[in-house]
Amino acid sequence: MMNARAALLVLALILSPLPAGIATAQAPADPPDIALDEAARAAVIDGLLEKIGRIYVFPDMAKAMERAIRDRQARKEYDAVTSGREFARILTAHLREVCKDGHLDVEYSAAVIPEDPGRRPPDPGDVARFREAGRRRNYEYRKVERLDGGVGLLQVDGFYPGEWAGDTVAAAASFLANSEAIILDLRQNGGGAPTGVALLASYFFDEETHLEDQFNRAENATRQYWTYPVVPGRKLANQDLYILTSGRTFSAPESLAYDLRALGRATIVGETTGGGAHGTTPHRISDHFRASIPFSRSINPVTGTDWEGIGVKPDVAVPADQALLTAHLLALKKARTRHADDPGLAGDLDRAIAGKTSELNELKASRAGPR
Structure with a gap:
């Protein structure tokens, strides 16, 4: 983006609760x-x-x-x-x-x-402090977990530059590599760096894949974003992928959801996202005012357009708090079909399906309230 x-600069503004700018924070x-x-x-x-x-x-x-x-x-x-x-x-x-x-x-x-x-060039001390803040936050990779039925869960709440987060992403991918399916939770993700998006997307494809283009008005130039041909750790290209979204999902994570769905690589579960497809930078207006002004737009190579103003609409629309259980059930049911000829594994999956169905029904009932 x-x-x-x-x-x-922009990450310092959007990855709450990071300070609203390294230089001005102190x-x-x-x-x-x-x-x-x-x-x-x-x-x-x-x-x-x-x-x-x-x-x-x-x-x-x-x-x-x-x-x-x-x-x-x-x-x-x-x-x-x-x-x-x-x-x-x-x-x-x-x-x-x-x-x-x-x-x-x-x-x-x-x-x-x-x-x-x-x-002016970025101050090396500011960059170092910002990178250290990212390291302490594990570059916003908040959770990696193995759920019932062998389904993997990865929660990412923001995207730092890919060159910083490489080891963290590789470790998460290696943990998830033996999963039946993968759920990527972007419900709390409010934005970040495009190289961080491209790095994570690279794990879900076997071959180098065109993700999107960015047209920059000021430069009258278009930059292409592709998955990386080689990444450290294990690839996740063969597992079904479910991406969780909410109304808070905005900007960079929207590009990941939109592009992977357009490429037929992911199923989106949850709520329509916030609808921010433009690259943005801050500009000083006066001593006490600045403006974040969009200067570029996304162009998906499959759809020819983007999600600006309308958001990424889910394939399976459910309230955000039901998205994880819903996606988990979808993954379990698909795995159950895949392993129908293995009675032992099929039985384990049946029990997991029954348990998650009960949990989801209880959650829906709690939302409905007393009758």
């Missing part, structure tokens, strides 16, 4: 808000619309957003807004009314925002 430098505490006057509001609007017009991935949409904000400004809708934090919130809402783009965001900062990082 972005280049390596942008990934370092700044002294400032007053929680600032008072805006007419000149300050006008400067923020002018700077914001200039950058959107120059950077936003769809030029026609950028013009539409500018017209909408200028119309509101002419009607003096912003004249009574004196809070910096509230002004950022209102501008975000008004822009999203037009573009429906969950990646586009205006942010207020009590601390003075430094110049855009793209104008």
Whole structure:
């Protein structure tokens, strides 16, 4: 979804509860808000619309957003807004009314925002601290487990750059290699680096596979993303794959779900995802305002489009809290068919199916409440 430098910056913003930027996280505490006057509001609007017009991935949409904000400004809708934090919130809402783009965001900062990082090389100390934060979080690989019936579970809550997380992913893949099927839990995953997505996807294919393209408006260039031809550890290309999603699943994990489903490699179970398909970088607007502006869009080689604004719709739609049990049952039933000629294993699978069916029914009943 972005280049390596942008990934370092954006990951710091989206992988909660990581600090909202390595460089600014250690700044002294400032007053929680600032008072805006007419000149300050006008400067923020002018700077914001200039950058959107120059950077936003769809030029026609950028013009539409500018017209909408200028119309509101002419009607003096912003004249009574004196809070910096509230002004950022209102501008975000008004822009999203037009573009429906969950990646586009205006942010207020009590601390003075430094110049855009793209104008200077990343500080090695900042990168080292960010990487160390990732290591302590196990690069967001939260759980690897063997479930009843030999089904493997992998929970990933974010994607750090693939070159950092390689050993962790390889270890998880080796643990899962003997599974009947694999459930990949992305329900809590809010984004991350495209190389982290490509690395994990690589384990689910035997051969190098075209995942998606990214068109960058500013560069007028398209970058292709493919699975890696060689990865450490064991491949998982022969197991059925079920991907769990929720309304919180957003951006990078959506690309993984969308692309693997389009390639016929995964079954999606859960809720429709958040609908963010655009690559995004932060840009300084003024001393106290920055904007995350989408600059690129995804193009799937199979569908020719992406999931922006609509999300990835599941193959099996269930509430997020029922997704794991639902996928587990699907995997067990398919394994039961596969091992029908093995009475001992088939019996074990029958017992697992009965147990998980009971658990799912109890969960559904608890959601329904008393009658």
